[in-house]
Amino acid sequence: MEMKTTTFKENARTAIADETLQIELDRLSFGFPEKRKKAVDRMPEFEQLREQARDIKNHVLANLDLYLENYEDRVEKHGGQVHWCRDAKAAREQILKICKAADAKTVTKSKSMIGEEIFINDFLAKNGIEPIETDLGEYIIQLRGEPPSHIIAPAIHVSKAQVEDAFRRVHTDLPADRNLEDPAALLQEARGQLRNKFLQADVGLTGANMLVAETGSNVLVTNEGNADLTYALPRVHIVIASIEKIVPTLEDASTILRVLARSATGQDMSVYTTFCTGPKRFEDPDGPEEYHVILLDNGRTDLLGSEFEEILRCIRCSACLNHCPIYKAIGGHAYGWVYPGPMGAVLTPGLIGMEDASDLPNASTLCGKCESVCPMGIPLPKLLRSWRTRHFEAKPTRSLGQITLKFWAWLAKRPKLYHKVNGLIIATLGALGRRKGRIKWIPFASGWTSKRDFPAPMGNTFIQQYHKGARGDTSGRRLREVKK
Amino acid sequence: MNDSRDEILAKIRTSRSGPYVVRNELGTIEDRLKNHPRNVVPARGDGLPEEQITKFKAEAELVNATVTRVSSNIDIPKEIAKYLADNNLPSRIKHAPSLEHLDWSTTLMEVCHGIGEATDEVCVTTAYAGVAETGTIVTYSDQQNPTTLNFLPPVHIAVLNAVDITGSYEDVWTKLRADLGSKDQSVNFIPRTVNMITGPSRTGDIQQTLLLGIHGPQRLHIVIVDEKTP
Ligand code: SF4
Numbered sequence: 001m002e003m004k005t006t007t008f009k010e011n012a013r014t015a016i017a018d019e020t021l022q023i024e025l026d027r028l029s030f031g032f033p034e035k036r037k038k039a040v041d042r043m044p045e046f047e048q049l050r051e052q053a054r055d056i057k058n059h060v061l062a063n064l065d066l067y068l069e070n071y072e073d074r075v076e077k078h079g080g081q082v083h084w085c086r087d088a089k090a091a092r093e094q095i096l097k098i099c100k101a102a103d104a105k106t107v108t109k110s111k112s113m114i115g116e117e118i119f120i121n122d123f124l125a126k127n128g129i130e131p132i133e134t135d136l137g138e139y140i141i142q143l144r145g146e147p148p149s150h151i152i153a154p155a156i157h158v159s160k161a162q163v164e165d166a167f168r169r170v171h172t173d174l175p176a177d178r179n180l181e182d183p184a185a186l187l188q189e190a191r192g193q194l195r196n197k198f199l200q201a202d203v204g205l206t207g208a209n210m211l212v213a214e215t216g217s218n219v220l221v222t223n224e225g226n227a228d229l230t231y232a233l234p235r236v237h238i239v240i241a242s243i244e245k246i247v248p249t250l251e252d253a254s255t256i257l258r259v260l261a262r263s264a265t266g267q268d269m270s271v272y273t274t275f276c277t278g279p280k281r282f283e284d285p286d287g288p289e290e291y292h293v294i295l296l297d298n299g300r301t302d303l304l305g306s307e308f309e310e311i312l313r314c315i316r317c318s319a320c321l322n323h324c325p326i327y328k329a330i331g332g333h334a335y336g337w338v339y340p341g342p343m344g345a346v347l348t349p350g351l352i353g354m355e356d357a358s359d360l361p362n363a364s365t366l367c368g369k370c371e372s373v374c375p376m377g378i379p380l381p382k383l384l385r386s387w388r389t390r391h392f393e394a395k396p397t398r399s400l401g402q403i404t405l406k407f408w409a410w411l412a413k414r415p416k417l418y419h420k421v422n423g424l425i426i427a428t429l430g431a432l433g434r435r436k437g438r439i440k441w442i443p444f445a446s447g448w449t450s451k452r453d454f455p456a457p458m459g460n461t462f463i464q465q466y467h468k469g470a471r472g473d474t475s476g477r478r479l480r481e482v483k484k
Numbered sequence: 485m486n487d488s489r490d491e492i493l494a495k496i497r498t499s500r501s502g503p504y505v506v507r508n509e510l511g512t513i514e515d516r517l518k519n520h521p522r523n524v525v526p527a528r529g530d531g532l533p534e535e536q537i538t539k540f541k542a543e544a545e546l547v548n549a550t551v552t553r554v555s556s557n558i559d560i561p562k563e564i565a566k567y568l569a570d571n572n573l574p575s576r577i578k579h580a581p582s583l584e585h586l587d588w589s590t591t592l593m594e595v596c597h598g599i600g601e602a603t604d605e606v607c608v609t610t611a612y613a614g615v616a617e618t619g620t621i622v623t624y625s626d627q628q629n630p631t632t633l634n635f636l637p638p639v640h641i642a643v644l645n646a647v648d649i650t651g652s653y654e655d656v657w658t659k660l661r662a663d664l665g666s667k668d669q670s671v672n673f674i675p676r677t678v679n680m681i682t683g684p685s686r687t688g689d690i691q692q693t694l695l696l697g698i699h700g701p702q703r704l705h706i707v708i709v710d711e712k713t714p
Binding site: 024027028031043044045048049052055056059062063064065066067068069070078084085086090134135136137140153154155156159160163183184186187190191194195196198199213214215217223224225226228229231232233243248249250251252254255257258265267268269270271272273274275276277278279280281283284285286287295297301302304305306 | 486488489491492493495496497498499500507510513516517520521522523524526527528543547581598599600602617618620625626627630631632634635636652653654657674675676677678679680681682683684685686687688689690691692693695697698699700701
């Protein structure tokens with residue numbers, strides 16, 4: 001995937017003008033948040049669970065080295081192998097090595113954000129191994145040659161008609177005149193196409209929602225069951241996970257599971273939650289013969305101990321995306337890299353560097369909704385502000401924004417002049433939109449007015465009205481009357 | 485590879501040396517791993533056994549599973565045959581080796597057992613436990629219970645003993661540790677695969693519409709049995 005973080009503003013403009021995308025994003029606004037609320041309301045202990053989930057992850061981060069060693073020990077005791085990788089390149093090469101040793105032609109994959117982060121698909125394909133995404137959403141975008149636009153609903157930007165187009169283009173073995181009107185027909189077709197791929201794959205590549213130090217297990221959470229067919233059928237199971245995915249015990253994993261599904265899709269529990277530990281045992285009739293874990297750092301250890309450490313508690317539930325007014329306006333692709341929305345705006349600069357992602361922390365109104373729904377209590381607005389401060393301090397040249405701010409500061413220190421200038425602006429804007437109460441176009445601000453109207457002021461500033469109607473009387477009652 | 489391991493661990497240790505990192509506030513690592521204390525367990529799954537069965541059924545039905553209850557083992561094959569006939573489903577089943585002791589000859593179903601295969605249409609497996617909190621069934625892999633059987637066929641029928649219905653996931657871990665752990669091997673109790681299954685397979689990836697049965701089974705039918713199978 002090409003990195004497009006540097007053209008964020010342009011990406012956002014394109015996204016807002018994309019009508020298909022806007023319809024799908026509208027659907028999102030009503031779907032996930034409402035379901036989440038219902039699920040949370042049905043769980044009286046939700047707040048307590050949230051606090052404990054946060055504490056568990058803080059405890060893990062404080063002791064990460066010890067838990068990782070314990071985890072590794074358990075995996076090895078169960079006959080699995082752990083491969084520590086400093087960066088994406090090392091992880092890709094290790095995966096390729098395992099695939100080559102297994103003489104793999106095809107690799108089935110269940111959705112993994114780490115897989116996206118290390119761009120494993122392109123790499124495998126370049127090396128003659130076919131990667132097959134099996135999560136329906138991932139499969140759809142793989143056919144369309146796109147990156148995911150949401151961390152749990154990767155094809156959320158794609159309309160039903162576009163899915164149909166992609167299927168007709170790729171599934172040429174099926175009759176051309178088949179009816180794909182009904183979404184259920186699309187589902188059946190995808191099920192049929194992927195079935196053989198599952199059965200033929202040499203290697204199954206999964207992510208991990210958690211790694212359990214107590215047992216050396218990886219936890220997989222899906223609704224489709226694709227992860228289960230991905231690890232259970234091929235001869236080799238490779239897990240790719242980043243180091244902060246550790247939880248101490250099965251009990252701790254259970255607590256996090258309780259906040260995960262509710263925050264993500266508004267389910268009480270996802271359909272399939274699986275704990276995999278090592279390769280198949282001697283007496284097992286099925287299961288993989290080899291079990292490998294790629295344990296990836298890729299910038300996480302730099303975040304540890306920094307002011308951004310708290311983002312490492314993130315469990316990728318997507319609640320912050322689903323509730324973010326910016327995400328809902330521009331979708332995930334505009335963010336230009338793997339992780340979108342508020343969590344992406346905090347994590348991306350940490351992983352790829354501030355220089356390449358400096359616009360992302362600005363893609364927030366700091367409305368605070370993300371923090372209020374985050375099951376791990378991550379103070380996303382605070383972290384976004386920290387990135388902004390860093391960026392501002394590091395900026396070598398003066399931007400238009402900085403000059404404007406300087407001018408405003410100069411003006412604000414001169415109250416008389418300030419009120420005069422303000423009064424003039426308000427009067428002008430008021431005159432512009434007096435009749436309709438809205439303004440359709442403002443010079444130098446078409447970025448705002450091309451997509452929405454600007455509410456027209458009444459013609460006076462508050463201070464002007466105050467001086468006119470309420471001089472000498474500061475009681476709230478008089479002020480309210482003036483307002484009427 | 486070992487260099488990477490040491491580098492990563494060294495970087496973590498350096499970052500942890502700051503004065504503000506409280507290392508063991510949830511107890512020492514060793515204690516936590518050994519005693520695996522429970523966190524808050526929602527009250528929702530609590531209750532007398534009969535109440536838990538009722539809750540389990542209600543929750544499972546909320547997520548599109550179907551649930552019936554029979555009093556003894558003899559009734560299981562008949563109940564399954566009836567379910568398949570009522571729903572117009574094929575009467576060829578593959579069951580887990582764990583269910584071989586049942587008398588399948590009392591019905592006209594075509595019966596075999598083994599691991600999951602592409603051609604299977606209906607599978608019957610044993611559930612190790614049920615969780616009242618969310619209507620979840622738990623299975624694990626061993627000689628008698630192949631994992632693939634739970635996922636490949638479009639119809640999944642799970643046999644669950646009423647006495648194995650617990651309140652929470654934590655109850656299942658406790659039961660699993662007691663059943664499979666030995667004293668000297670407290671860490672090695674965990675089977676290769678533990679599956680928690682809450683309703684049939686689903687996706688919302690096409691137009692955010694709920695559709696059942698994408699990769700896993702489209703139907704999940706749970707047969708609760710009052711008499712404990714041996
Ligand atoms: S930051 Fe919080 S809300 Fe956002 S994905 Fe991560 S855990 Fe979920």
